[in-house]
Amino acid sequence: MTNRIYAYTVVGKDDVPWSRHVGSTLTEGTGLIKVGQTTKSTARARIKQQLGTAYPHLEGVSILLDEAATRADGEEFTDHEVHAALVSHGIKRDQEWFETTLEEVRAAIASVRTGVDLADQRTETFEMRPEQKAAVEVTANYFRTRAGDSGSSKFLWNAKMRFGKTFTAYQLARQMGWRRVLVLTYKPAVKTAWRDDLLAHVDFAGWKFVDRDTDPDERDELTDGSAPLVWFASFQDLSGRTEDGLIKPRNENLGLIDWDCVILDEYHFGAWRDGAREMYDPTDLKAADEEEPDERVTSEDLGLDTKHILYLSGTPFRAITNGEFNEDQIFNWTYVDEQREKAIWDESRGQNPYRELPGMQIYSYELSREAEAYAEDGEFNGFSLTEYFRANKVEGATRGATPGTYVFEHPDQVGEFLEMLRGKLSNQMKSMIVGGQKAPFPYEHAGFKEMIRHSVWYMADVAACFAMRDALKAHPYFSGFEIVVAAGPGAGMGADAKPPVEAAIGVADREHRSGSITLSCGKLMTGVTVREWGAILMLRSLKSPESYFQAAFRVQSPWAYRDGEGELHVLKDTCYVFEFDPNRALGLVAEYGTRLATTGELTPAEAIGQLLNYLPIYGFAGGSMTQLDATAVLDWATAGIGASALARRWNSPLLVEVNEHTLTALLERPDLVEALAQIEDFRTLADTAQQVVTSTKMLKKVKREQAGKLDPGQRKEQTETAKRRKEIRKKLQKFITKIPVFMYVTDFREEALKHVIESLDSDLFERTTGLTVADFHQLADIGLFSAAHMNDAIYQFRRFEITSLEYALDDDERAVLEGRPVQVYAEDPVESH
Template sequence: MNKPTIEEILAPKPTLQPRIYAYSIDDQSHRGLLKVGQTTREVKRRVAEQVKTAAIRNYRIELSESALRDDGATISDHELRAALVRKGFENVELEWMRCSVSDVKTALAELHTGQQFTGTHHETFAMRREQAEAVKKTHEYFHSIWNEDMHAVPRFLWNAKMRFGKTFTAYQLAKKLGTKRVLVVTFKPAVEDAWRTDIESHVDFDGWQYLSRSSGSDPRQIDRRKPAVYFGSFQDLLGRDGAGNIKPKNEWLHEVNWDLVVFDEYHFGAWRETAKELFEGEEEMISREEARLDDARHLKERIADLQEPLEKETDFLPITTKAYLYLSGTPFKALATGEFIEEQIFNWTYTDEQRAKETFAAKHPTERNPYGALPQMRLLTYQMPDELLAIASAGEFDEFDLNAFFEASGTGAKARFKHKSDVQKWLDIIRGGYAPKAVELLKTGTRPPFPYSDVRLLPYLQHSFWFLPNVASCHAMANLLSEKHNTFWRQYEVVVAAGASAGIGLEALPPVRKAIGSGFESKTITLSCGKLTTGVTVPQWSSMLMLRNLKSPETYFQAAFRVQSPWSLKNPNGDNPNEEEILKPVCFVFDFAPTRALRQLSEYGIGLSPNESNPENAIRELVSFLPVLAYDGANMTQIDAGGILDIAMAGTSATLLARKWESALLVNVDNATLRRILDNPEAMAAVERIEGWRSLGDNIIETIINKSEKVKALKNKAKGGELTEKQHKQLTEEEKEYKSRRKLVQEKLIKFATRIPAFMYLTDFRENTLQDVITKLEPELFLAVTGLTIQDFHLLVRLGVFNTEQMNQAVFAFRRYEDASLRYTGIESHKGLSHYGLYDTVVAKE
């Protein structure tokens, strides 16, 4: 026997990987058939060899999966075909089976796991890291509450943007909790599809029963030993008959003791809204919210409303459950005013998602990135020429008023813009065809990227969403785009998703889908003033044009995220089912009111990171994943976090700054805070020293608490229809009285807060935090200006009367504005200043 060589001793390990594959042939004789085989070579090459002998070209590889079990044993194609035959599928001849791809996946999943599945449970993917984190945090929180009181009903919020995978993750939580009865209640009935698909396709939920109004099953005839999920909308579940009783068809719901109730597509403050407000369309909801934010008086009332004690879920939906899970797509962390505390919230934001995408790509460059198809968003803002600005400028800074510019009247074919010729100029500008602008650009030798003229942007505008102020402007835009002279715009099919003619909610979607088709050959523009801005996915939309004023960053970004849904092709060449080609790596938002857009972005960035003491850092992280380009009329430049804040603040005046210090958000006057003051004699003495407090009368706090509790009791009676006419009148009067008293308390506390800027202006200490300046350096000045002693102020802060996070933002804005104003006059306010002092933190100046 020959002595082995070193090469033979150190022989390389074989890299064979047994795989199961299935492919189809697109012809009459193979219709509905799949060839199921196995190989240890590359699947693409093995199949190519097989079809080559028969000169077949119209084949497609449908499945390529590992043939290894977890214990290392191999699954053979014979076993797999035998498993399919046992399930009742026909083995037509040799390796050919009459079945679908999901049937093969189900049988393969059974052989992998050793379990028997009902239906087509074939998905075996595990939770992503953030999904597992959400389940763990919620599970631990629920149990911490139950350990203290086993009868308590905890509530938890998942504040996660779309694409988080909330349905799959919610089911995983239900599984971990060991639930048998889950009720999913949605504010948007359009989302049922995802809830059904996940439960019927994933192996983890095999044996689970799914019921809904559309499933047709009788919920009383279910197998009580197996978990059951019932899906329903508020419109349906809240419905009552003429006498105010629960509809007979829903009575069973109230008899079940649910283990978990999930509220899907929840929006903050929903419990306080009337049923009419709750179920109105997006158009009406956006208009109502914007009107509230427009009017300072309404805004104060809205904030005062948010500080009212919350009704219990059972007041709203009389059912019994062990726990509540709320799912919201709202991108803000700080918006859940008073409804949820930090330990009750799991957040997953745009920044989190894009960071995860970047991290995964860096750590696993050769693997498929689970976040890879989620496009990065870019914001491009454009300063309009002076002649257009003159048409519609409003507000203290003469900002371009999009609502006034796109003002229209009439409906359908008769709708017309008030400034039609100017809107036509705007249409010419955005496609680079406006003559005066062209002459200017020739002089400067630059050509800025206008949306419909730049070859780099045009592919992303193949399917765009134009967000307009109202129904009339949507129809007017459609009419203008179709006029004979607008030959450029004729290549786009225009869909009006606005007004009653477009249908309610999701009814507006089919015409859009029909116009887009596959999305490769067609070109479309969808015009909307609110419809389709929440809860829908149109993968082909890649750009949004913001053509209306929006005060709320929440509404702005909720709409903007419509164009951020992924668009990719699975198995693009038909020879690798695990390959994915990303068709939309980035998406765009175009805005024509730059200051307002950047103010929205800065508020959004700060709202995403309420624990970040320096607002600039919060915005810096956001813009690292959401780059901003701004066209100032001559040049297009990229703006950093500091620039965004400066522009956002430049849209800030002394008046607006003062308004920050008059904001009802700075103080808390909810029942819990008022009770803390009432229970603390020192705190009571302190608030009584606030100017004008005594004029509110004796025992004002006690009166508010008592009256609010009395009103709550009367409201509960009213729900049962037990109130007399006299009691109804009493309820209205009592409610009016305690709300007005709460407002008076709020105003007195705000009056104290407005003294702080005066104190800041008088003090010369800038390096320190404001709290330090107050407490250590100039306590006498503080007492003289505000009327409160240091001890008083400290105590009230500790009791939560003042909102420190809001105060920090107000201080930051004041410091930055003050320095900017002084620099403008040539004065360096504090030479060598390296830090700003905020309310209770210090942040670096740069």
């Protein structure tokens, strides 16, 4: 029998309103349509078989379409292919029911029948924003000036989330005239963005998109053809091998193509391994291990032929500060840049292109006075949100995530927390209120109402997500929200976790519920946009600013549409981060500022001051909510630093970068090697460094050739290399510990690494450390010393130094120590200084 495709709707579903955003286009409609297939002679016969009991004589059923499911060559296709075409166009589904129009269903069938992708119906015509044009121009000029260089030219876009890296990268490809572009990512969930940007915009008409799901014959035809091509792959897929250790058949062509450019997306996941793992759902850690390389990625590491490598990241601090890129190889665009341009845009130039990019605010609440207690080692006791919301699986519980499978260790304090979100304070918190004014709370304050309607709560693990789901559903207020758990293997990998969230938002809107709450412990935290999210609640303790801001910027996605007359309607002006561990959060903000400072000439305080102009932070402690300035953020962040803790930070391995690339850069500078050799500990540095570099390159090569496996001799070599690297690191750490000695005895008030380098007392620096300031500067430039972590340690040393002296200083002396102007009175003839 010939396969047939059909579509119908029924009473009750034919009047359901829906809306969706694709790019900047808002589409609204009414009615859900079911798309199916049958081998019966008519669709009516199949539909009657399905619905005859519920709808006698099919009364209330509207059959919208019934036609043969065959292509021009007579080959049959299935409803699954039509479903895929609809979903690829941004159309939402629930099983076989779609929020779509009959015209769109016909278009999807036509695309399957003819082989012309539905997405090729290009509708986007927007232009690049000024900073995107600047990125293309700067990068293109850099690549062109190095056209004759051997090897691959590389360039980094340090561009915040929502910069539009995919669209802008494609514009660079157009300007450069590239025909073969390979996109490699550490997060496969970003595939949708790379595909949609290429296939939806009129500027890229004629370009083809290939990924692991493309039919092999079609892929081979496209790679041999003349049309410009983008091939998308993940590192996990690229590094995979068959059981015989051979390259997977679908990837064989990758090594045969002369790529014009390889684009490494979400590069911070490779250049910053440990912190990146925090962004994964714990159930996806195997994927994390497979996707993330140990160090940076070069053309040699890829084993591919390419003329250019473009690195993309929103938080590439480590890649910048360890000397991987020179200043002329980096384009910077930060949240501060974006919001500044939004504020100063001259309307005479036309519509503000930044209008739809929301501002962000952080509200920080203190959950427990215990967070102020100090441990014996001088650090605050590590109040942990992860421990606060710790949950466990009930012994004997059935497998799966049925209600009651996971429970909180401290259910009473979780219940108290949920009440606090609504402004219902515990007796302890009530006693802290001063002046009769209560701080604004997320689910109480009217100003938060619209943006908190759809939120994401970032939990520590799968158990905490499901325990919180049960607590919310049992709560008299939060049970009014649609709750969805985007965690665990049942939620799907990458972008597959997104449709249930969209469905929950849709149900909340259609049924006029209070809103939706998504519970995640890693899924959807990078590379995925849920534009309705207006707030994120940080309910886990993160260790790095990269992971913190990658998650926070999930809610900064634009939510706007243009009407038929071209007027822009912005539905999200401001988004919110709600934080419940002030010490940890503000410490990460401070570290974020110190790392921003390494990309320019700013001190940490100056960088944080600029950040706070556009990212206001409010702290609730001591019974009141106050807006924090840069000094308050830094003071709060360093409040728990004691002498012993400070000493440990100056002996931290994070302060030095010892790897193949930094050691290679050092060996290419015989003058620096010679300078270090004058210090007793570094007499054999050159030989040891050369052994590490040679061995590391050899091991990486054999890993590629042997599907990641090493024989016993190679594993022994790997162990010996690690020991040599550790030996160099310990010697460099010993050298670094002399820096605070210099800072203590000099009169110069150092606040950042650049102040140490620019110190007026260079002779004292050389006597203290054994190196000249110039040599130290060069070693920092090649990345052997981590500027970001040293900035943090230097500032904390300065704050500790000031605090330790405060008891003996008067106001003027303290002002001088802190670099502030001295208060001068009228009768004082001395000018302020």
